[in-house]
Amino acid sequence: MMKHIISAMVFVYDFHPGSETLLTKHFASDSMNGYVDPFATDPSAPRPYSHHKNSILRHQQNNKLPEALIWNYIIQLTSALRIIHVAGLACRSLDPTKIIITVGNRLRLSCLGVMDVIINDTSTASNPVGLIQHYQQEDLTSLGKLVLALACKSTMAVQRENISTAVEVVTRTYTTDLRNLIMYLLSPQQRRSVTDLMPMIGARFYTQLDSVQTRTDVLENEVSKEMENGRLFRLLVKLGSINERPEFNMDGTWSETGDRYMLKLFRDYVFHQVTEDGRPWLDMAHVVQCLNKLDTGVPEKVCLMSRDEQSILVVSYAELKHCLEQSYDEVLNASAPTDNVT
Amino acid sequence: MMKHIISAMVFVYDFHPGSETLLTKHFASDSMNGYVDPFATDPSAPRPYSHHKNSILRHQQNNKLPEALIWNYIIQLTSALRIIHVAGLACRSLDPTKIIITVGNRLRLSCLGVMDVIINDTSTASNPVGLIQHYQQEDLTSLGKLVLALACKSTMAVQRENISTAVEVVTRTYTTDLRNLIMYLLSPQQRRSVTDLMPMIGARFYTQLDSVQTRTDVLENEVSKEMENGRLFRLLVKLGSINERPEFNMDGTWSETGDRYMLKLFRDYVFHQVTEDGRPWLDMAHVVQCLNKLDTGVPEKVCLMSRDEQSILVVSYAELKHCLEQSYDEVLNASAPTDNVT
Numbered sequence: 001m002m003k004h005i006i007s008a009m010v011f012v013y014d015f016h017p018g019s020e021t022l023l024t025k026h027f028a029s030d031s032m033n034g035y036v037d038p039f040a041t042d043p044s045a046p047r048p049y050s051h052h053k054n055s056i057l058r059h060q061q062n063n064k065l066p067e068a069l070i071w072n073y074i075i076q077l078t079s080a081l082r083i084i085h086v087a088g089l090a091c092r093s094l095d096p097t098k099i100i101i102t103v104g105n106r107l108r109l110s111c112l113g114v115m116d117v118i119i120n121d122t123s124t125a126s127n128p129v130g131l132i133q134h135y136q137q138e139d140l141t142s143l144g145k146l147v148l149a150l151a152c153k154s155t156m157a158v159q160r161e162n163i164s165t166a167v168e169v170v171t172r173t174y175t176t177d178l179r180n181l182i183m184y185l186l187s188p189q190q191r192r193s194v195t196d197l198m199p200m201i202g203a204r205f206y207t208q209l210d211s212v213q214t215r216t217d218v219l220e221n222e223v224s225k226e227m228e229n230g231r232l233f234r235l236l237v238k239l240g241s242i243n244e245r246p247e248f249n250m251d252g253t254w255s256e257t258g259d260r261y262m263l264k265l266f267r268d269y270v271f272h273q274v275t276e277d278g279r280p281w282l283d284m285a286h287v288v289q290c291l292n293k294l295d296t297g298v299p300e301k302v303c304l305m306s307r308d309e310q311s312i313l314v315v316s317y318a319e320l321k322h323c324l325e326q327s328y329d330e331v332l333n334a335s336a337p338t339d340n341v342t
Numbered sequence: 343m344m345k346h347i348i349s350a351m352v353f354v355y356d357f358h359p360g361s362e363t364l365l366t367k368h369f370a371s372d373s374m375n376g377y378v379d380p381f382a383t384d385p386s387a388p389r390p391y392s393h394h395k396n397s398i399l400r401h402q403q404n405n406k407l408p409e410a411l412i413w414n415y416i417i418q419l420t421s422a423l424r425i426i427h428v429a430g431l432a433c434r435s436l437d438p439t440k441i442i443i444t445v446g447n448r449l450r451l452s453c454l455g456v457m458d459v460i461i462n463d464t465s466t467a468s469n470p471v472g473l474i475q476h477y478q479q480e481d482l483t484s485l486g487k488l489v490l491a492l493a494c495k496s497t498m499a500v501q502r503e504n505i506s507t508a509v510e511v512v513t514r515t516y517t518t519d520l521r522n523l524i525m526y527l528l529s530p531q532q533r534r535s536v537t538d539l540m541p542m543i544g545a546r547f548y549t550q551l552d553s554v555q556t557r558t559d560v561l562e563n564e565v566s567k568e569m570e571n572g573r574l575f576r577l578l579v580k581l582g583s584i585n586e587r588p589e590f591n592m593d594g595t596w597s598e599t600g601d602r603y604m605l606k607l608f609r610d611y612v613f614h615q616v617t618e619d620g621r622p623w624l625d626m627a628h629v630v631q632c633l634n635k636l637d638t639g640v641p642e643k644v645c646l647m648s649r650d651e652q653s654i655l656v657v658s659y660a661e662l663k664h665c666l667e668q669s670y671d672e673v674l675n676a677s678a679p680t681d682n683v684t
Binding site for chain 2: 269
């Protein structure tokens with residue numbers, strides 16, 4: 001019945017929610033917010049050269065990317081290229097449409113490997129090493145074009161007839177280092193490598209490291225705060241499995257007696273308090289504080305009142321913690337399959 | 343009554359819990375775990391030079407720090423020195439006892455500014471700029487000694503009579519780059535600067551950046567997971583404020599009727615299910631899944647059973663979410679002071 005075997009190749013990449021491409025982030029907005037790409041004007045139109053260049057410079061000044069951001073991108077992209085090239089491979093898809101940006105200006109290369117599969121260059125297949133070296137040099141040219149396009153905020157800046165104007169724009173607007181880096185990358189007559197770019201990047205490595213480290217510190221701080229949430233959440237789940245638990249097969253009033261009764265009153269103390277004039281009292285800080293004290297089992301006493309207000313229990317958080325652990329262990333033991341119970 | 347005005351100066355630094363000094367981390371263990379500092383032997387003792395050196399090398403090989411870790415420290419310390427020196431200041435306390443390590447081999451300088459206050463060098467006070475330059479050069483010498491001590495795992499390696507042996511040990515054990523860096527820092531006849539160190543660090547900047555970035559990615563992932571906990575925790579607090587709420591002043595059976603009854607049955611569904619043979623069913627994944635569905639209000643239906651098993655309600659999570667919001671708003675409105683209620 002089956003005549004053809006259909007073979008397919010699937011490329012699987014990590015999914016980064018909320019990411020956008022370098023193209024949409026920095027280039028697509030040119031026309032959207034009223035600006036027009038200065039390089040988009042017809043270069044063959046009969047108008048004085050200086051007028052065209054002035055309009056580019058004006059646009060560029062109003063609209064330019066901070067140089068620090070461009071270096072940030074350069075460091076990340078050269079870092080990626082370095083790893084790819086050291087591994088004896090080439091990227092072949094270093095393009096604004098294939099580079100994605102996630103939170104914190106973090107770049108990631110997309111579509112890696114696709115070109116290797118879909119473009120099968122048989123003419124030079126006899127010399128695979130030479131081929132890879134050729135592609136690696138192309139990667140560096142692509143990087144140069146990308147940086148130039150970013151510095152001019154225009155993908156048309158890298159078209160052959162615009163390049164000299166574009167480089168002039170960069171010379172006027174950015175540091176010599178950036179210009180030199182672009183010139184080096186766009187001079188294909190010499191054999192180039194990522195390592196040669198490092199002196200041009202210079203002390204910006206330190207700046208980059210500092211900013212990433214600072215971000216790490218912020219994130220660490222966030223994690224430590226949020227880890228508290230995980231702890232409190234698990235505590236509430238424990239309480240939830242005990243409080244108001246219906247007919248436990250071994251004891252009809254399990255959740256209403258002994259330790260469980262204390263925990264029930266504590267639950268009321270945490271969640272169901274009312275103000276003096278009878279209004280519900282909602283206070284997240286109170287909830288968090290009570291649960292933290294319960295979790296650490298501090299010796300501090302708390303005054304629990306029965307619902308009929310007839311009896312008052314004074315217990316320490318340490319005792320409550322003990323109750324919680326006891327009761328939870330009881331539920332846990334009861335939940336074990338009977339053949340495990342000795 | 344008061345005869346003297348007591349003036350005091352207080353130095354305030356950030357507190358980093360769980361940190362230790364570079365000294366305790368890498369040097370103090372030498373004697374503790376049975377190893378003896380090879381440089382601690384009396385250098386004037388009459389034994390053949392090669393025997394002494396061999397024992398050092400043997401110790402060093404068994405016990406040495408990974409070179410990548412040393413470069414990690416170098417990059418962090420030069421980064422800090424660079425910022426201090428660019429600001430026209432000097433560190434003056436670059437010492438294993440004053441550098442603290444926190445999670446992820448992150449270094450932090452401690453006791454900054456103390457030396458500036460307690461050592462008042464009046465002899466050169468007429469030339470403050472020259473003084474700072476002198477201290478900056480001293481910082482670089484301290485860095486050289488620190489790196490040498492780390493590479494030999496011995497604080498005694500940097501004593502004048504040991505230095506040549508120590509450098510020889512480094513030459514045998516580590517890369518030329520590391521040796522050159524130490525030699526450069528320990529040659530005080532020339533004027534040194536942090537910038538000159540960069541070529542020796544070279545592509546290790548990329549390695550360092552990659553490792554910090556990877557750490558950032560891990561942390562981001564953790565934060566996103568833990569943020570979920572915060573969300574679920576807040577949801578449980580909402581449920582807790584509604585479920586089993588006792589006499590609400592406006593309605594004696596508030597928590598047992600209407601929306602609240604549905605939420606009560608849902609609470610039982612989340613926390614109080616039993617297996618077919620009557621054992622409590624505890625499953626954190628079930629709790630998290632139910633709460634996530636509630637939070638998003640998915641159209642999926644859930645089958646809720648009354649405690650007497652006489653009635654069964656089939657409701658969607660969307661309806662339950664609506665119930666929760668309604669009920670919580672009701673409690674929230676009731677909690678507002680009466681003069682705010684219109």
